[in-house]
Amino acid sequence: MDRHDVTLTVNGRTSTVSVEPRKLLVDVLREDLGLTGTHVGCEHGVCGTCTVLRDGESIRSCTTFAVQVDGAEIRTVEGLAKGAELHPLQDEFWDKQGLQCGYCTPGMLMRACEIIEGNPDVTHDQVREGIASNLCRCTGYQFITEAVCAAAARMKADSAETTGAQA
Amino acid sequence: MTTMDRPDAPPVRTHKENRKWVGQSIRRVEDPKFLRGRGGYIGDMTVPGMLHAAVLRSPHAHARITGIDAAEALAAPGVHAVITGAQAAQLCDPLPDFGPDPAKHTWRCLAVDKVRYVGEGVAVVVADSRYLAEDALALIDVEYEPLPAVVDPERALADGAPLVHDDLGSNCAYERTFDFGDVERDFAEADVIVTDRLRWHRSGGQPLETVGALADFDHATGELTVHTNSLSFTSYLFMVAGTMKIPANKLDIRPVPAGGSFGSKLFATKPAVIAGMCSREVGHPVQYLEDRVDNISNCDHHGSDRVYDVRLAMMRDGTIRGIDIDTVEDYGAYIQFGVGHHGNALAQVVGPYAMTSVRYRVRAAMTNKNQQGAYRGFGSEVNNWMLEQMVDKAARELDLDPVAIRRQNFIREFPHFIPTGNVYDSGDYDGVLDKALELSDYKHWRAEQAKAREEGRCIGIGLITAQERSVFSATEFWFWFDEPGAPVTSMPESVTLKVDATGGITATLYSCAFWGNSPETMVAQLVAEEFDCDPHDVAIVYQGSKNGLPATGPGGSRTTVMLAGAVEGATAKIKAKALRAAAHLLEANPDDMEWVDGGFQVKGVPEQRKSLADIAVMLHLFKHSFPEDMESGLEDSKVFDHPYTTMPSADRKDLGVFYPFMGHACHVPVVEVDLETGSVSFLAYAAVHDCGTLVNPRSLAGHIVGGTAQGIGTALYEEFVYDDDGQLLTSSYLDYLIPSAMEVPELKIGHHETPSPYTLHGIKGGGEGGRMMAPAAINVAVNDALAHLGVRVTELPITPDRLRAAIRAAKSRESG
Ligand code: FES
Ligand code: FES
Numbered sequence: 006m007d008r009h010d011v012t013l014t015v016n017g018r019t020s021t022v023s024v025e026p027r028k029l030l031v032d033v034l035r036e037d038l039g040l041t042g043t044h045v046g047c048e049h050g051v052c053g054t055c056t057v058l059r060d061g062e063s064i065r066s067c068t069t070f071a072v073q074v075d076g077a078e079i080r081t082v083e084g085l086a087k088g089a090e091l092h093p094l095q096d097e098f099w100d101k102q103g104l105q106c107g108y109c110t111p112g113m114l115m116r117a118c119e120i121i122e123g124n125p126d127v128t129h130d131q132v133r134e135g136i137a138s139n140l141c142r143c144t145g146y147q148f149i150t151e152a153v154c155a156a157a158a159r160m161k162a163d164s165a166e167t168t169g170a171q172a
Numbered sequence: 173m174t175t176m177d178r179p180d181a182p183p184v185r186t187h188k189e190n191r192k193w194v195g196q197s198i199r200r201v202e203d204p205k206f207l208r209g210r211g212g213y214i215g216d217m218t219v220p221g222m223l224h225a226a227v228l229r230s231p232h233a234h235a236r237i238t239g240i241d242a243a244e245a246l247a248a249p250g251v252h253a254v255i256t257g258a259q260a261a262q263l264c265d266p267l268p269d270f271g272p273d274p275a276k277h278t279w280r281c282l283a284v285d286k287v288r289y290v291g292e293g294v295a296v297v298v299a300d301s302r303y304l305a306e307d308a309l310a311l312i313d314v315e316y317e318p319l320p321a322v323v324d325p326e327r328a329l330a331d332g333a334p335l336v337h338d339d340l341g342s343n344c345a346y347e348r349t350f351d352f353g354d355v356e357r358d359f360a361e362a363d364v365i366v367t368d369r370l371r372w373h374r375s376g377g378q379p380l381e382t383v384g385a386l387a388d389f390d391h392a393t394g395e396l397t398v399h400t401n402s403l404s405f406t407s408y409l410f411m412v413a414g415t416m417k418i419p420a421n422k423l424d425i426r427p428v429p430a431g432g433s434f435g436s437k438l439f440a441t442k443p444a445v446i447a448g449m450c451s452r453e454v455g456h457p458v459q460y461l462e463d464r465v466d467n468i469s470n471c472d473h474h475g476s477d478r479v480y481d482v483r484l485a486m487m488r489d490g491t492i493r494g495i496d497i498d499t500v501e502d503y504g505a506y507i508q509f510g511v512g513h514h515g516n517a518l519a520q521v522v523g524p525y526a527m528t529s530v531r532y533r534v535r536a537a538m539t540n541k542n543q544q545g546a547y548r549g550f551g552s553e554v555n556n557w558m559l560e561q562m563v564d565k566a567a568r569e570l571d572l573d574p575v576a577i578r579r580q581n582f583i584r585e586f587p588h589f590i591p592t593g594n595v596y597d598s599g600d601y602d603g604v605l606d607k608a609l610e611l612s613d614y615k616h617w618r619a620e621q622a623k624a625r626e627e628g629r630c631i632g633i634g635l636i637t638a639q640e641r642s643v644f645s646a647t648e649f650w651f652w653f654d655e656p657g658a659p660v661t662s663m664p665e666s667v668t669l670k671v672d673a674t675g676g677i678t679a680t681l682y683s684c685a686f687w688g689n690s691p692e693t694m695v696a697q698l699v700a701e702e703f704d705c706d707p708h709d710v711a712i713v714y715q716g717s718k719n720g721l722p723a724t725g726p727g728g729s730r731t732t733v734m735l736a737g738a739v740e741g742a743t744a745k746i747k748a749k750a751l752r753a754a755a756h757l758l759e760a761n762p763d764d765m766e767w768v769d770g771g772f773q774v775k776g777v778p779e780q781r782k783s784l785a786d787i788a789v790m791l792h793l794f795k796h797s798f799p800e801d802m803e804s805g806l807e808d809s810k811v812f813d814h815p816y817t818t819m820p821s822a823d824r825k826d827l828g829v830f831y832p833f834m835g836h837a838c839h840v841p842v843v844e845v846d847l848e849t850g851s852v853s854f855l856a857y858a859a860v861h862d863c864g865t866l867v868n869p870r871s872l873a874g875h876i877v878g879g880t881a882q883g884i885g886t887a888l889y890e891e892f893v894y895d896d897d898g899q900l901l902t903s904s905y906l907d908y909l910i911p912s913a914m915e916v917p918e919l920k921i922g923h924h925e926t927p928s929p930y931t932l933h934g935i936k937g938g939g940e941g942g943r944m945m946a947p948a949a950i951n952v953a954v955n956d957a958l959a960h961l962g963v964r965v966t967e968l969p970i971t972p973d974r975l976r977a978a979i980r981a982a983k984s985r986e987s988g
Contacts, residue, residue: 042209107206
């Protein structure tokens with residue numbers, strides 16, 4: 006089968022990989038780039054486990070061919086923490102026990118990231134509706150919702166502080 | 173009415189007061205790696221030279237395999253091997269099987285001459301990548317001769333049904349009736365006998381991560397190493413060595429974190445055997461991961477699938493005297509765990525109610541479906557549902573209040589032996605009920621219901637009270653059989669604690685793999701409680717089966733109680749040595765010393781003190797400072813066995829104690845039913861659980877909410893649907909509907925703590941959580957919403973189709 010060069014900027018780092026046209030984005034991330042934080046659950050676009058951000062918007066990496074996103078900016082769970090410091094979402098998921106087995110968590114975190122970045126004033130109900138795109142078999146969503154709301158509040162306070170400091 | 177003398181219960185314990193770490197909702201110690209995407213699940217593992225396997229699955233429910241041509245597949249790019257079912261049967265023996273007659277319902281890793289359900293494996297391809305392996309699957313040519321399929325369990329038991337296993341000579345794999353207590357008298361003396369026919373269709377755990385294994389057979393040593401997310405039963409893994417035809421001491425099964433199990437990864441040996449067989453054949457490490465279709469159609473862990481005919485012997489005043497249960501269970505094409513699911517139900521068959529007799533008849537039907545395994549509750553949650561529907565129906569028929577009838581029948585004295593012989597160690601069912609009535613705002617919702625009804629809206633309240641047994645003993649699997657008369661089987665759990673030279677503590681776990689539960693957090697909190705350290709400073713190691721201490725692994729909400737017993741035992745040994753060492757160093761009498769805040773000191777003389785780190789460094793590096801018989805190091809293990817299990821009587825009129833630590837809960841969902849669409853939505857949901865002393869309340873709350881979400885799936889949405897020809901109509905998540913955040917309401921959660929008298933700190937298990945109760949509660953709520961219309965739903969899941977049909981039937985009854 007012929008191969009194509011695909012260039013992706015993943016979590017700020019640009020790489021070019023040579024892939025078959027049928028190779029899925031999730032497999033390129035996991036196998037070619039060694040980023041195994043993105044998982045698959047259903048492999049047919051329903052569960053959201055494989056969610057990553059493409060140019061800021063969430064996509065299902067299990068139903069996306071890598072060649073379709075050539076040149077794109079991709080964010081995955083591995084890009085959230087800054088070294089030792091967890092992203093507020095990660096920290097609040099930990100604090101509120103927004104995870105049990107952790108398998109849906111990377112996809113859930115990326116979806117939550119999109120929700121908060123799109124709307125810093127997101128309400129509890131909007132979070133619940135927003136994460137309905139992603140299945141979690143363990144938690145029943147309640148503590149995930151709590152965690153996302155807490156992270157949103159924290160991120161808002163942080164950015165107000167930064168803006169205040171700059172002013 | 174027992175025909176045996178009951179052995180003494182274990183001594184009643186005095187529980188530690190002022191606990192520092194047990195009871196705190198600390199952040200789980202497992203979580204950081206998962207939050208960072210570094211979970212290390214089985215699919216994340218690669219090793220040099222690793223190949224990938226994919227399995228070809230039967231499109232037929234029942235067919236003879238008349239030929240397989242794999243030549244083209246074998247010649248395809250990147251393919252290393254193709255192994256057919258017939259070849260696999262030469263390479264491996266049947267899979268470990270606890271069923272009634274394994275020689276007559278033989279279960280193998282791939283089908284040999286006949287397929288028995290859609291999705292059964294017929295051949296496996298090993299290739300350089302999963303893509304290439306799947307390409308090659310399409311090139312395998314299998315000739316089938318289709319046979320008539322049987323999918324309805326009752327039809328399967330009728331004369332003339334197609335036989336799933338010819339050797340069995342019937343589709344009834346097992347049948348037995350037990351009588352406990354004086355059933356005849358209770359039914360003869362009853363004022364009213366409430367009867368019903370109930371149907372629970374199959375759903376399953378469906379963790380978002382499927383089952384997988386990475387196997388590496390070393391021809392130099394003859395050793396097989398398997399990494400898998402399906403590990404449990406370390407003590408029983410010699411059976412997998414048997415299947416692989418290798419000595420048990422040449423097998424090492426190592427746990428990796430699982431992305432959820434809910435029972436469905438319990439002793440899931442097939443993927444490990446397939447990967448092991450392939451690795452031995454091709455001489456490379458081989459990874460085999462189920463995809464979602466593999467898992468839905470062939471996980472060997474579909475949940476219960478039952479038909480019930482039940483009679484409840486009632487007095488007019490609401491007293492429940494006895495219950496007569498006749499159940500047919502659809503086990504599918506194989507029966508690896510026997511009828512253990514019914515043994516499980518018998519542990520708490522009477523619920524929280526003080527009835528005096530039970531008749532239990534079970535027939536296990538073989539059909540052309542994927543087989544049954546474990547799903548959170550292991551058959552007890554189905555019993556909870558059945559019993560609560562019956563009590564609810566009794567309340568209606570006798571015109572009694574649904575809360576009052578339950579309260580009236582509560583067991584109030586403990587320990588209490590139920591008619592089957594199992595014991596309920598402790599409980600406070602009134603306390604839980606009172607809390608639930610308050611938390612749920614029960615009175616308010618009854619008023620709202622009345623108001624809504626005037627507006628033509630159908631609101632229902634589903635109060636149920638039910639049990640969650642914890643810490644199983646294996647007798648539930650074998651008391652069904654009179655032969656061989658085995659003694660009580662051990663179900664141990666082990667922990668090794670090592671104090672290093674700096675005083676740091678490492679705990680080694682055996683077989684208690686991470687499944688989304690919190691074994692590391694539990695052990696860390698328990699160790700911290702014993703040693704006065706920070707739980708986040710305790711390191712945790714998982715040991716593989718090779719060289720592992722005896723261990724059984726998670727299941728039946730046993731992990732925390734068993735790990736607590738092991739931690740306590742290992743701690744006692746370590747502290748005994750540390751005390752002796754400290755006394756020696758201080759030239760004090762050990763009897764004059766006490767453990768205070770992380771070290772030993774002379775009573776009343778705090779300056780005469782050695783911290784654990786002081787003692788550890790001496791024991792590690794300066795052994796010669798101590799008496800001759802003291803060895804270097806500070807490390808010990810405890811193999812902790814089931815704390816309370818007794819033999820069944822020979823006549824099986826008393827099954828003994830096999831599930832003694834009895835949790836309890838009251839769930840109160842409030843639903844609204846849309847008569848036009850048949851949809852059910854939640855207006856409120858309250859749940860109060862009592863599973864003894866809590867180690868980490870927020871973790872338990874997680875099990876309550878998560879289990880309830882699964883229970884909502886079971887009650888309203890999830891079903892593995894097979895059509896009349898045995899075709900699986902729900903082989904993807906487009907059709908098998910798992911509740912999303914929009915289907916699961918916010919829960920109000922209450923905890924009640926009635927300690928067990930027999931376990932460390934009074935802990936009971938609670939891991940099966942809300943799924944034990946939610947299906948029962950939601951069914952009661954829906955029936956409550958529709959009672960005034962004469963509608964009573966007796967079949968789960970309550971899909972819109974089923975609900976609309978029930979409403980239409982009631983309407984036509986009314987007009988007819
Ligand atoms: S794995 Fe991509 S949506 Fe389920
Ligand atoms: S934490 Fe297990 S699936 Fe969400």
